[in-house]
Amino acid sequence: MKSVYMDNGATTRTHPEVLKAMEPYFLENYGNPSSVHSFGRDALQGIEKAREQVRKLINARDPQEIIFTSGGTESDNLAIIGFAMANRKKGKHIITSAIEHHGVLHPCEYLEKEMGFSVTYLPVDKTGMVAVEDFQKAIREDTIMASIMMGNNEIGTVQPIKELAEASKDRGVVFHTDAVQAVGNMPVDVQDLGIDMLSLSAHKFHGPKGVGALFVRKGIKLHPHMHGGAQEKNRRGSTHNTTGIIGLGKAAEIAGKNLPEKVEKITRLRDKLIQGIEENIDEIVFNGHREKRLPGNVNFCFRYIEGESLLLSLDLEGIAASSGSACTSGSLDPSHVLLATGLSHEVAHGSLRLTLSLFNEEEEVDYIIERLPGIVDKLRQMSPLYQSKRK
Template identity: 60%
Template sequence: MDHAATTPVRKEVLDEMMPYFSEYYGNPSSIYYLSNFSKIAIDKARERVAKTINAEKNEIYFTGGGTEADNWAIKGIASKLRDKGNHIITSKIEHHAILHTCEYLEKNGFEVTYLNVDEYGMISLDELERSIKDNTILISIMFANNEIGTIEPIKEIGSIARKHNVIFHTDAVQAVGSLPIDVKDMNIDLLSMSAHKLYGPKGVGALYVRKGIKIDSLIHGGAQEKNKRAGTENVPGIVGLGKAIELAYSELEENTAKLVELRDYMIKNIQNRIPEVRLNGHPTKRLPGNVNICFRYIEGESLLLSLDMYKIEASSGSACTSGSLDPSHVLLAIGLPHEIAHGSLRLSLGIKNTKEEVDFVIDKLVTIVDRLRQMSPLYEKNQEGK
């Protein structure tokens, strides 16, 4: 129940990757026969990735993951366009790969506007347009939020950016493989993705850079990726990303229908069987498998530990901040007070989850929440006041 954190590598993906570990192990930068297998495999993966988002093959650059792609997009544009301006616009609910990169740039002479979001986690298009200044060089808004699942109005954001001649980047790590994406129709200039969120391997991702967009390199060294991203290519990983994204989009309609049905079933039954719960994120414009709920009067950490005893894997937010005791910055941004935000639970469904598993989780949640509330002084005080 934590597929937003990562997904298992599909057998079809692993099978296609395996030959490139030991049989076709040549360095793609070498000129001899063995290396041609690696070059051809990378080229095929680039075509697969490009096709699924309606990009051109030469607009896809492979990276070490979504975080690198995000860093490269923001730092690369900031460096390239520093003479033109130093203002960047993002939102308060971005992944830390975006927020921490922007904070780094703020320490180095850049100005960043962090847009507010409404109670559902949606940015205001009017506020976005009002925030654009003469020195604005980049807008970076995530496609879909990794915690609460809200899908942002990407096409409209892209239109505003294009109208004002500002580059638009979207962190689509949670969206790629789960939502239809057309970079041309949506006016997207740069887009980040990661293989391990769509049943591919960890440690590989990609950055789409629209033809004509100039961007400085993040990693320097060799001439790989058209002199833009140095380092010997992770050939098996790149092959895995290509296969995983092809599978995801060939099955998109079928998988989306299944996940939406399971998601809505889970939300409805949790709300019906457990009092004083709050659904976080947009009720309909949300990722197909995302369920994010706050339970009043209990701590999310206790809830996770109790679920783990039943071998139910879940999270209270982003896996990248699982060591933090602070409430989610996303939940605080949508207006939740600390005491409620602390009781959050994110359940993210995958393509292999079943209705029986969902029922099992709901049953255990009913028992666990009731037990934890009986131990809560806040709950006891609330009951006495009724």
């Protein structure tokens, strides 16, 4: 059976060069980077090289603006809770959006419930876009920070980050972006965009799992949330995940090479897949924005069918994908992102996300275009909703 992996939004294949770069840090340079001896110094040197590699990928000014973490969720938590707690005397209002990853939404809810903060959750239009005007209007005297994601993990919509960051700067608000899906997969320049804090994760761009970073512009104060070590300049205690950090650095270096060409290749495959689905299947809803979109993201809802059934059927054909249906979200409600774009529960339950990476080939796109219509049709034949619609 053919095996097609198109769930790169969930995680990616580790690049073989990344694995190769990590190996000596398991077997030879395994010292604790905080140790004085040569084993420790070698490990520390590797970590500082990785810090520079990450700095370069996002064009930060100084490698010390990079804090290594355990991944995207921790970076989001550190940015939001760490900043809010360190700056709560200046104000207790935060702006975010309704379609953030839970790594941002849940820390915001925590600050609301437990720490007396108030949070504005900006709505989005049906393409998943935040309006800059709404954002500007939401800024209050006591607003200390805003957090708007760069590229949405489900529907791929890329927000007007530069405009939002500029609006924040005008009013003295610190701007954080969850760029976990964007970094390594499209050009991201923190200086050009005017971003104050940015979360990224290695395994979304062919690095290892369990490691990420938070960019924090110099001069911004954070409270650490891991206490018990002086690592990362007292901003994140815990023995360094040396091998993971080395892998993140290498993945960043590889991602930065010929990035525009890679984006072009993935975008072309994405658009072919979108076109193939739209030409071959009716009664579908295109999710997200047509142009302002992550290069590898395809998301549709197929009316009258349910997402998990679709995923199981695709899996039986060797195709790995994901869905925002309730059954896959672990709750009774379908994806909060799809609901925020105005879809009904019924339609949102039938969502399918296909996410491409550099390792996908055109023949895999063709294979999906060939198999998907039959699968959708089979499930619709089974659906009482399809039947009553035809009557």
